[in-house]
Each structure stands twice: as structure tokens, then as C-alpha cells.
Amino acid sequence: QPLGLGREALPEEVEAWDVAVLPDGTGLRPGSGSVEDGDEIFYEQCASCHGDFAEGRDSWPALSGGMGTLTDPRPVKTIGSYWPHLSTVHDYIHRSMPFGGAQTLTQDETYAITAFLLYSNGMVEDDFVLTHENFTEIVMPNADGFYPDDRPETEYPIFSAEPCMQDCRDTAPEVTRRAVDLGVTPMGEDGRPAGTIPATFDVAQGPEAIEEPEDAPEVTAGEIAPEAEPEAAAPDPALVADGERAFRKCAACHQVGEGARNGTGPHLNGVFGAEVAHVEGFRYSPVFQQLQDDGVVWDHDALSAFLESPRGFAQGTRMSFAGIRNADERDAIIAYLQSLEP
Amino acid sequence: GADPLITEVQPWASGFGDPVDATPYGMPIRFEEHVVRRNVEWLTESPVSSINFTPIHALEGTITPQGCAFERHHSGAIELSKADYRLMVNGRVDRPLVFTFDDLMRFPRHVMTAFCECAANGGMEWGGAQLEGCQFTQGMIHNMEYTGVMLRDVLAEAGVQPEGTWVYVEGADASSNGRSIPMDKAMDDVLIALFANGEALRMEHGYPARLVVPGWEGNMWVKWLRRIGVHDQAVESREETSKYTDMMPDGRARKWTWVMDAKSVITSPSPQVPIRHGAGPLVVTGLAWSGNGAISRVDVSSDGGATWHPARLSGDVKPKALTRFHYDMDWDGSEMFLMSRAIDDTGYVQPTKQALREIRGVNNVYHNNGIQVWWVRADGEVENVEIA
Numbered sequence: 034q035p036l037g038l039g040r041e042a043l044p045e046e047v048e049a050w051d052v053a054v055l056p057d058g059t060g061l062r063p064g065s066g067s068v069e070d071g072d073e074i075f076y077e078q079c080a081s082c083h084g085d086f087a088e089g090r091d092s093w094p095a096l097s098g099g100m101g102t103l104t105d106p107r108p109v110k111t112i113g114s115y116w117p118h119l120s121t122v123h124d125y126i127h128r129s130m131p132f133g134g135a136q137t138l139t140q141d142e143t144y145a146i147t148a149f150l151l152y153s154n155g156m157v158e159d160d161f162v163l164t165h166e167n168f169t170e171i172v173m174p175n176a177d178g179f180y181p182d183d184r185p186e187t188e189y190p191i192f193s194a195e196p197c198m199q200d201c202r203d204t205a206p207e208v209t210r211r212a213v214d215l216g217v218t219p220m221g222e223d224g225r226p227a228g229t230i231p232a233t234f235d236v237a238q239g240p241e242a243i244e245e246p247e248d249a250p251e252v253t254a255g256e257i258a259p260e261a262e263p264e265a266a267a268p269d270p271a272l273v274a275d276g277e278r279a280f281r282k283c284a285a286c287h288q289v290g291e292g293a294r295n296g297t298g299p300h301l302n303g304v305f306g307a308e309v310a311h312v313e314g315f316r317y318s319p320v321f322q323q324l325q326d327d328g329v330v331w332d333h334d335a336l337s338a339f340l341e342s343p344r345g346f347a348q349g350t351r352m353s354f355a356g357i358r359n360a361d362e363r364d365a366i367i368a369y370l371q372s373l374e375p
Numbered sequence: 376g377a378d379p380l381i382t383e384v385q386p387w388a389s390g391f392g393d394p395v396d397a398t399p400y401g402m403p404i405r406f407e408e409h410v411v412r413r414n415v416e417w418l419t420e421s422p423v424s425s426i427n428f429t430p431i432h433a434l435e436g437t438i439t440p441q442g443c444a445f446e447r448h449h450s451g452a453i454e455l456s457k458a459d460y461r462l463m464v465n466g467r468v469d470r471p472l473v474f475t476f477d478d479l480m481r482f483p484r485h486v487m488t489a490f491c492e493c494a495a496n497g498g499m500e501w502g503g504a505q506l507e508g509c510q511f512t513q514g515m516i517h518n519m520e521y522t523g524v525m526l527r528d529v530l531a532e533a534g535v536q537p538e539g540t541w542v543y544v545e546g547a548d549a550s551s552n553g554r555s556i557p558m559d560k561a562m563d564d565v566l567i568a569l570f571a572n573g574e575a576l577r578m579e580h581g582y583p584a585r586l587v588v589p590g591w592e593g594n595m596w597v598k599w600l601r602r603i604g605v606h607d608q609a610v611e612s613r614e615e616t617s618k619y620t621d622m623m624p625d626g627r628a629r630k631w632t633w634v635m636d637a638k639s640v641i642t643s644p645s646p647q648v649p650i651r652h653g654a655g656p657l658v659v660t661g662l663a664w665s666g667n668g669a670i671s672r673v674d675v676s677s678d679g680g681a682t683w684h685p686a687r688l689s690g691d692v693k694p695k696a697l698t699r700f701h702y703d704m705d706w707d708g709s710e711m712f713l714m715s716r717a718i719d720d721t722g723y724v725q726p727t728k729q730a731l732r733e734i735r736g737v738n739n740v741y742h743n744n745g746i747q748v749w750w751v752r753a754d755g756e757v758e759n760v761e762i763a
Contacts, residue, residue: 036482038478038482039464039478041472051463057608091420104626116616118616125612128553132450178626178627180627182633189723191726194724197683201680206680207762207763211758212759212760217505226511228413229647229649234651285424
């Protein structure tokens with residue numbers, strides 16, 4: 034018996050939120066896009082992570098290739114080699130991409146990118162145009178590569194035998210793999226796995242040893258650090274804190290702080306006040322070299338203009354980020370960048 | 376000599392401590408600052424589409440505090456207020472509806488405890504022992520007591536039509552991470568959680584409302600739940616085709632592998648919890664769970680699986696929830712190969728990693744519920760190893 038809670042969902046509300054596209058084409062909106070258009074949009078919106086030809090960059094996923102690798106020691110699972118339904122490609126691009134700017138692509142742009150991905154996987158020719166009408170004619174190469182969970186039939190009988198309790202081994206255990214050999218565990222400063230429970234006593238002397246309370250070691254005059262020079266116009270700490278929060282949307286691609294490395298984007302330590310494209314070893318879009326040659330420096334105004342409209346300020350940048358309209362938010366991020374150690 | 380901590384008056388025994396209201400909503404005492412979520416940076420390219428790990432090695436009992444329960448986001452944790460919250464139910468229903476948070480608070484409320492385990496928990500260990508510490512090898516899990524409303528009650532309000540055999544649940548964040556759930560499960564024990572461990576959900580756990588899908592992989596526990604679509608087929612979204620499918624040796628893949636099979640791990644001693652007290656009484660403890668029901672027994676071996684001893688199941692044993700086990704032993708100070716083996720009330724016995732590999736190969740990422748081996752050295756140090 035209904036309780037009478039909630040209100041009717043209006044058709045325009047359902048249309049706005051229910052964007053799911055199903056394998057049989059249910060949910061597809063009218064539209065079309067060519068491989069040619071898709072190539073251009075992909076280069077602008079997607080290539081900074083997925084590579085110009087959808088081959089993937091760094092650890093970001095490759096979207097093409099990998100055909101016939103699914104039984105290899107390192108299978109390459111791409112849209113072409115693995116995804117069973119084209120509907121999933123359209124649905125996912127439209128709802129979740131580009132990363133950091135979801136739900137900004139139009140239907141036609143989504144069709145075009147989908148068409149380009151079919152092309153980059155060798156499934157269509159370069160003059161192909163994908164539309165809502167020919168969409169369901171596309172059969173993905175790995176469409177038959179999936180079957181529903183069969184563990185109840187194939188595994189549970191094997192793993193439901195009465196377990197052995199005594200004399201279950203013929204030989205003494207022999208170590209075949211040691212995680213320490215790989216050295217990939219996050220480590221603490223003490224050289225132990227991060228998060229190790231600290232000892233509550235002096236380990237060298239054992240749990241019986243009671244430590245005499247020690248006086249604080251005397252500090253000699255030579256060890257006293259000189260007082261830090263007051264920073265010129267240091268940014269407001271509250272603004273920096275706001276900026277640190279707002280910076281999360283940048284952190285997907287830009288590292289900051291101690292040990293920051295270049296990733297999809299350059300690290301941003303010391304960017305405030307530096308000349309454009311100052312990080313050595315980062316492959317900047319050509320436009321930044323041009324700006325550097327023009328003597329542009331990342332001062333407050335330049336950063337603000339760039340953050341407001343990346344493609345307006347630096348036409349041709351591959352930074353796939355729509356920009357920040359709110360001036361306060363831009364100021365906060367700039368203050369945060371200013372606060373970072375070079 | 377005599378312990379000055381006893382013979383001398385200590386400052387805390389003489390002066391004042393903190394007044395009330397020093398921390399209106401408290402944090403753990405600073406001496407426990409090592410007990411935090413941790414990530415493994417090389418695992419993912421971006422911290423907003425990443426995962427971290429619950430410090431299960433440092434926790435006891437069964438309930439995971441929200442503040443250190445592992446997080447998995449696909450586009451970052453979002454701030455969504457109760458005032459801005461809307462939940463839509465549409466598709467194959469008689470009445471497509473929109474609910475506010477206040478509407479949800481007027482449905483009958485239910486309380487349940489459930490574990491949430493990422494399908495990839497232990498995924499890095501498929502090819503062999505990789506990481507030192509159960510926080511990293513088994514820490515994509517948490518266990519909370521949820522309060523909320525049954526999904527079936529919300530669906531009934533909209534009136535599911537006969538052809539409505541699946542629901543598709545999605546979140547309000549930028550990934551909107553949708554998953555399809557068969558109607559039988561949706562009508563069974565799925566909860567729309569509004570509270571966890573007695574308090575509102577934390578932001579990183581989907582405030583103000585998330586799905587709880589008991590026994591099933593964590594990816595389905597959609598956070599910031601915003602829409603429930605009722606369909607006559609599975610949506611086959613990215614998260615149930617490209618990801619969360621299980622590669623098998625023949626190059627095909629299992630899909631819809633929702634259930635998390637029975638599993639256990641010894642949390643102490645473990646690589647992050649070495650034995651520092653030497654030979655003598657030793658508490659071995661760990662966690663066991665099954666997505667198919669309740670844990671009926673946990674066996675512990677200290678000799679690499681030659682002999683096994685039933686451990687004590689401590690506290691309440693609840694289905695599809697973490698169960699704590701303890702095994703009290705007298706350690707002789709010699710090397711041990713410590714292992715635990717969970718058995719659930721369907722009779723399923725946690726397999727070895729090798730037994731899983733013989734069926735599934737090593738190209739899998741998900742559903743590694745194999746037995747963990749800890750090599751305890753005579754000096755009390757503990758390593759993650761595999762043995763033959």
C-alpha cells in the first residue's frame with residue numbers, strides 16, 4: 034500500500050536525469066556524428082589522457098587496440114578488444130566524460146567521439162557517420178565474450194568439501210613468493226610498511242626495560258635556525274585553505290608539494306611568478322612555448338585569465354578543463370599555488 | 376628498578392585535562408595517528424578516481440569507524456546537502472516519482488550491519504604476494520551499522536510494473552557510476568542508508584544517502600544515490616562490462632559476479648603488527664565474512680596448513696557482516712606460517728589462492744578470496760608470502 038510520499042517526476046526532469054543507453058538502443062537520443070568531427074573533438078577533449086589515437090597515456094586507459102590479447106599474460110582491454118556493447122561507450126562518454134567536465138558533451142559530440150573510437154579500433158572507415166539510426170547495427174568484436182556468473186555451478190561444489198584438519202601436508206612449507214622482493218609497499222619513515230603499529234617500549238631493550246625519562250637534549254647556539262625572512266605579501270591562510278580545497282579538481286592531472294612529479298599535466302610547485310612552461314622535461318602544448326617566447330609570466334592576472342578560460346587564454350592547450358567562472362574560487366586557487374614551495 | 380610512571384606523580388594525575396567542548400566532535404587521540412586510511416599511489420593515475428585502504432590491522436571488534444573506512448571514488452567525493460538532495464524513481468513504474476531527503480525520512484526505517492568490500496580487494500595479489508600488510512592486501516573493506524529505508528518500500532511507492540525485472544542505480548557525482556541490480560535482490564535486502572554507525576553518513580561515504588547491497592561487491596553500493604531506473608534488462612554500463620568483470624583463462628569473462636565469497640584474514644600479527652613481546656601468550660585475531668550468509672567457523676593454522684584449529688568467533692555473528700575471530704595460543708618463539716580459513720553457513724570453505732588460480736588463471740583482478748599466508752619469523756617480524 035503506497036504511503037503517498039514523493040511527487041510526480043515531470044517529463045523534463047526524467048529527460049534530464051535518465052540518460053541511460055541500453056544494449057538494444059533504448060534511451061538513445063536523436064543525433065549523429067562523423068569520424069572526422071570525432072577526431073577533432075577527441076583531440077581537444079580526450080587526448081590529454083587517452084592519447085591522440087586513443088592509445089592511452091601514462092596509466093590512463095587505452096581505448097583502442099588490444100585485439101586478440103585477452104588470453105595473453107597482460108591482456109589489453111579496450112573498447113575494441115573487450116567492450117561487448119556500443120551502447121556502453123555512448124552512455125559512458127555522455128554521462129562521465131571528459132574527466133573533470135562530465136555531462137558537458139552534446140549528443141552529436143558524443144556520437145562523433147563514439148564514431149572516432151570505432152574508427153581508431155579499425156571497425157569503420159574514416160568517412161563513417163554514426164547516428165541513432167545505424168547505432169544498433171554495430172556489433173562489437175567481443176560481444177560474445179561474456180557469460181553470467183557461474184561460480185555456484187563451477188566453483189562452489191569444489192570449495193564445499195569438508196576441510197582437512199590434521200596431517201594436511203606431506204612436506205614442510207616452502208616460501209615461493211615474498212612481497213618484500215618487489216618493494217612496492219608504501220613505506221613509513223622508519224623503513225617499515227606504512228601504518229605499522231608503533232612500539233610502546235624500547236624495542237632494543239625488550240618489554241621489561243623501563244626507560245628513564247630523559248631531559249630534552251640541549252640545543253647549542255649553532256643549531257638554532259635563523260629566523261625565516263618574512264615572506265613578501267604572503268597569501269591569506271584562509272584563502273590558501275579554500276584554494277587547497279578547490280585545487281582537488283586540478284589534482285587529477287597536476288601534482289603539488291613534496292616529491293611532486295609531472296603527470297598528465299606538469300607539477301605546479303613554484304608556478305606562481307614563474308615564466309610560462311617553466312617545468313623542464315614536460316611536454317607542453319605548443320601554445321605555451323609561444324607564450325613563453327612572448328615573455329608571459331604566471332602572475333595573478335595571467336593565472337586568473339587562464340583558469341577562467343584555458344582555451345581562451347591558451348588556444349590549443351590540451352588541458353581538458355572547462356575553466357572556473359567564479360573569480361573568488363580562482364583567487365583562492367592562485368593563493369594556494371602561491372603558497373607552495375618552489 | 377621501580378617504574379617512575381608508578382612511583383612519581385605524573386602531570387596527568389595532578390593537573391587538569393581538556394575541558395568539555397575542547398573538541399565538540401572528537402577525533403582519535405594523537406597517539407593513534409598512525410591508524411588512518413592509506414593509499415598505494417602507483418595503483419591509480421588520479422586521486423579523485425582512486426581507492427584507499429582501511430587500517431584493519433589496527434582495528435578490533437567488527438564495526439569500522441567511518442573516518443577510517445576505505446574510500447573509492449570515481450570522480451571525487453562530493454558535497455551534496457540534504458536540501459539539494461533529490462531521488463528519482465522512473466522507468467517501468469506506474470508513477471515516476473521524485474523524493475526529497477525529508478520524504479525518505481518518512482519511510483519505515485530499518486537497521487542492518489553489513490560489510491562493504493571492493494571486488495578488487497586483494498586484486499594486486501592475483502599474480503603473487505605483492506604488498507606488506509593486510510591494510511593493503513585485504514583493506515578494501517569496511518563494516519558499518521546502517522540505518523535507512525528499504526529499497527523495496529521506495530520501489531513500491533512508484534509501483535513496479537510486471538516487466539520491471541532490473542533496477543539501475545546511479546549517483547549524483549560526475550561519474551554517476553551506475554549499476555544494474557536484478558529485481559529479486561532489490562526487493563530482498565537492499566537498503567537506502569541515511570546513517571552509519573549512529574551518525575549521518577560521512578561525505579566520502581555518500582552523504583546524505585547511499586545504497587547498501589549486503590553481500591555484493593562494493594561498486595554496487597552507489598553513493599549520493601540520485602536515480603533508480605526500472606528496466607526490463609540490465610543496462611550493461613561501463614562498471615558492469617569494461618570493469619567488474621572477471622577474465623578467465625580462455626579469454627572470455629564472467630559478468631554479474633556480484634557476490635563476495637567467504638574470506639578471512641589474520642589482522643594481528645601481520646606485517647604492520649609484528650610480535651614484539653617474544654614467546655608466550657599470543658593473541659591471534661582476524662576478520663571473516665561471507666556474502667552468501669553467516670560465518671559458521673574459522674580455522675587457524677600456524678604450520679602452513681598442516682594442522683588447523685577452530686578459532687573463537689567473538690561477539691555476534693551476523694550474516695553478510697564482518698565476524699571477529701580470536702585464537703589464543705602459546706607461541707614457542709619459533710617461525711610460523713600463519714593462515715586462516717573461513718567457512719560459511721552454506722558449507723563453502725575459503726580456498727587457497729592457488730586453487731582459485733587453477734580455475735581462473737592470473738588475468739583476473741576481482742574476487743580474490745584466497746587464503747592469506749603470513750610468515751612470522753622468530754624475531755616477531757611478519758611477511759606476506761606464498762608457500763608451496
